[in-house]
Amino acid sequence: xxxxxxxxxxxxxxxxxxxxxxxxxxxxxxxxxxxxxxxxxxxxxxxxxxxxxxxxxxxxxxxxxxxxxxxxxxxxxxxxxxxxxxxxxxxxxxxxxxxxxxxxxxxxxxxxxxxxxxxxxxxxxxxxxxxxxxxxxxxxxxxxxxxxxxxxxxxxxxxxxxxxxxxxxxxxxxxxxxxxxxxxxxxxxxxxxxxxxxxxxxxxxxxxxxxxxxxxxxxxxxxxxxxxxxxxxxxxxxxxxxxxxxxxxxxxxxxxxxxxxxxxxxxxxxxxxxxxxxxxxxxxxxxxxxxxxxxxxxxxxxxxxxxxxxxxxxxxxxxxxxxxxxxxxxxxxxxxxxxxxxxxxxxxxxxxxxxxxxxxxxxxxxxxxxxxxxxxxxxxxxxxxxxxxxxxxxxxxxxxxxxxxxxxxxxxxxxxxxxxxxxxxxxxxxxxxxxxxxxxxxxxxxxxxxxxxxxxxxxxxxxxxxxxxxxxxxxxxxxxxxxxxxxxxxxxxxxxxxxxxxxxxxxxxxxxxxxxxxxxxxxxxxxxxxxxxxxxxxxxxxxxxxxxxxxxxxxxxxxxxxxxxxxxxxxxxxxxxxxxxxxxxxxxxxxxxxx
Numbered sequence: 001x002x003x004x005x006x007x008x009x010x011x012x013x014x015x016x017x018x019x020x021x022x023x024x025x026x027x028x029x030x031x032x033x034x035x036x037x038x039x040x041x042x043x044x045x046x047x048x049x050x051x052x053x054x055x056x057x058x059x060x061x062x063x064x065x066x067x068x069x070x071x072x073x074x075x076x077x078x079x080x081x082x083x084x085x086x087x088x089x090x091x092x093x094x095x096x097x098x099x100x101x102x103x104x105x106x107x108x109x110x111x112x113x114x115x116x117x118x119x120x121x122x123x124x125x126x127x128x129x130x131x132x133x134x135x136x137x138x139x140x141x142x143x144x145x146x147x148x149x150x151x152x153x154x155x156x157x158x159x160x161x162x163x164x165x166x167x168x169x170x171x172x173x174x175x176x177x178x179x180x181x182x183x184x185x186x187x188x189x190x191x192x193x194x195x196x197x198x199x200x201x202x203x204x205x206x207x208x209x210x211x212x213x214x215x216x217x218x219x220x221x222x223x224x225x226x227x228x229x230x231x232x233x234x235x236x237x238x239x240x241x242x243x244x245x246x247x248x249x250x251x252x253x254x255x256x257x258x259x260x261x262x263x264x265x266x267x268x269x270x271x272x273x274x275x276x277x278x279x280x281x282x283x284x285x286x287x288x289x290x291x292x293x294x295x296x297x298x299x300x301x302x303x304x305x306x307x308x309x310x311x312x313x314x315x316x317x318x319x320x321x322x323x324x325x326x327x328x329x330x331x332x333x334x335x336x337x338x339x340x341x342x343x344x345x346x347x348x349x350x351x352x353x354x355x356x357x358x359x360x361x362x363x364x365x366x367x368x369x370x371x372x373x374x375x376x377x378x379x380x381x382x383x384x385x386x387x388x389x390x391x392x393x394x395x396x397x398x399x400x401x402x403x404x405x406x407x408x409x410x411x412x413x414x415x416x417x418x419x420x421x422x423x424x425x426x427x428x429x430x431x432x433x434x435x436x437x438x439x440x441x442x443x444x445x446x447x448x449x450x451x452x453x454x455x456x457x458x459x460x461x462x463x464x465x466x467x468x469x470x471x472x473x474x475x476x477x478x479x480x481x482x483x484x485x486x487x488x489x490x491x492x493x494x495x496x497x498x499x500x501x502x503x504x505x506x507x508x509x510x511x512x513x514x515x516x517x518x519x520x521x522x523x524x525x526x527x528x529x530x531x532x533x534x535x536x537x538x539x540x541x542x543x544x545x546x547x548x549x550x551x552x553x554x555x556x557x558x559x560x561x562x563x564x565x566x567x568x569x570x571x572x573x574x575x576x577x578x579x580x581x582x583x584x585x586x587x588x589x590x591x592x593x594x595x
Contacts, residue, residue: 045210396425
């Protein structure tokens with residue numbers, strides 16, 4: 001009988017859909033049929049297609065089964081394993097062919113325009129088994145660095161690659177390494193910033209959960225390059241699966257002499273520890289992160305001095321985020337020239353996005369820099385469900401901007417997004433359809449950043465609070481003439497005067513929505529009207545002549561605002577109505593208008 005391997009996705013989404021239960025049922029089914037010796041069961045991290053999980057991947061043949069239920073398990077075992085007949089109705093129609101250039105060729109679907117470098121092993125290997133990573137050239141880059149390259153040559157290779165920090169600012173990675181390496185003193189630190197706190201973002205978490213060893217390998221290489229022996233992964237405690245897999249990976253790396261004393265028989269020592277963050281968004285800023293590791297409250301420090309010269313405990317410190325570290329082994333293996341051939345003139349390589357919101361295919365995507373927003377949303381994301389119109393795409397997390405449909409052909413790179421009024425950020429991409437109120441969207445994101453402000457500097461602490469008060473007044477139907485101008489004036493002041501990146505970028509959602517959706521603000525303020533029907537205080541529900549008097553709306557009204565006799569037109573008492581919208585969604589005869 002043919003030998004098979006079945007990989008079960010155990011990323012957070014698939015676990016949430018009971019992938020662990022599927023694994024138990026699969027083991028029971030194989031044992032019942034006497035097939036346990038012929039089928040190897042593996043786990044993997046997130047494959048990226050979160051909308052179609054949970055997954056089983058059967059090899060040989062790389063057949064992906066999506067949306068698997070408990071009742072599908074006996075069928076898959078009988079048809080595919082016993083009879084060697086893949087089941088077309090359960091299979092995800094994506095043709096995966098991996099080559100040395102990390103390109104996934106498939107139909108023009110979810111993987112059609114992707115190129116996976118950071119996520120090259122996610123969904124493919126068992127993140128809790130170092131042998132899987134070693135089988136795919138894992139730690140080969142580290143061996144090359146330690147035996148064939150000087151620290152200066154490593155830094156030169158990273159500089160030549162054009163890699164820029166993927167944490168949001170886009171600072172040249174090689175230059176940061178060079179500045180840290182030049183600092184005198186025997187004690188230096190290497191830090192991985194895994195404090196990913198953007199709403200709707202899960203890129204770094206998924207990369208760690210699916211391929212933790214690539215982050216460790218990148219950090220070890222970074223330690224060798226700058227002359228450090230101590231690495232720290234700063235990760236929020238809210239990611240228990242990522243933390244557990246990191247702990248397993250660190251232990252395995254030590255057992256294989258890839259961490260600790262005399263790595264791979266050389267005279268280079270390097271070890272890594274994990275520090276847990278308490279979930280403060282501001283600790284994603286590198287100086288606030290350093291404060292947190294030192295045991296102080298996470299608050300940004302004035303710069304200069306920069307961490308490269310005086311960072312953790314006053315020592316030179318190199319900080320990069322998860323995605324940046326994951327690119328390092330590939331740059332060493334494939335070469336800076338190859339890496340720099342991907343992307344645009346000023347933005348090299350690929351970028352991972354968490355594609356979320358009103359889009360058919362949600363999940364993790366990785367595309368070459370320069371790919372347009374339209375290609376991400378429509379070619380990879382499958383477009384807007386229900387045939388609705390796209391209103392905006394928000395990039396860069398809560399500090400990013402909202403770009404309208406007319407900007408869909410904007411390339412995804414640092415300069416193009418900044419010119420359009422948004423930012424790359426760490427990689428969140430939220431798609432909004434015609435049901436979104438852009439004023440309320442701006443209020444939502446500003447509410448988040450305002451609540452996460454550390455309060456150290458007045459422009460951020462007080463300025464965002466005043467902006468939020470104006471926005472809340474507008475969505476409650478109490479907007480005043482001049483409010484738009486007040487928001488613009490406050491926003492620009494906060495951007496110029498705030499101490500750290502959180503405050504400097506906090507006004508972006510407001511300023512970008514005013515720039516691109518000014519008419520919506522005007523309708524809220526001048527006409528007391530919300531075009532999308534989201535702001536409850538600005539809505540009015542009335543019953544039209546199409547009412548047949550069925551009484552359904554009357555039954556669901558929580559405050560008894562609807563009156564009328566059976567088979568006669570009903571009436572809504574506007575003084576009692578709380579604008580919950582239950583009557584509007586309940587009516588089957590379209591007899592209730594909303595304005």
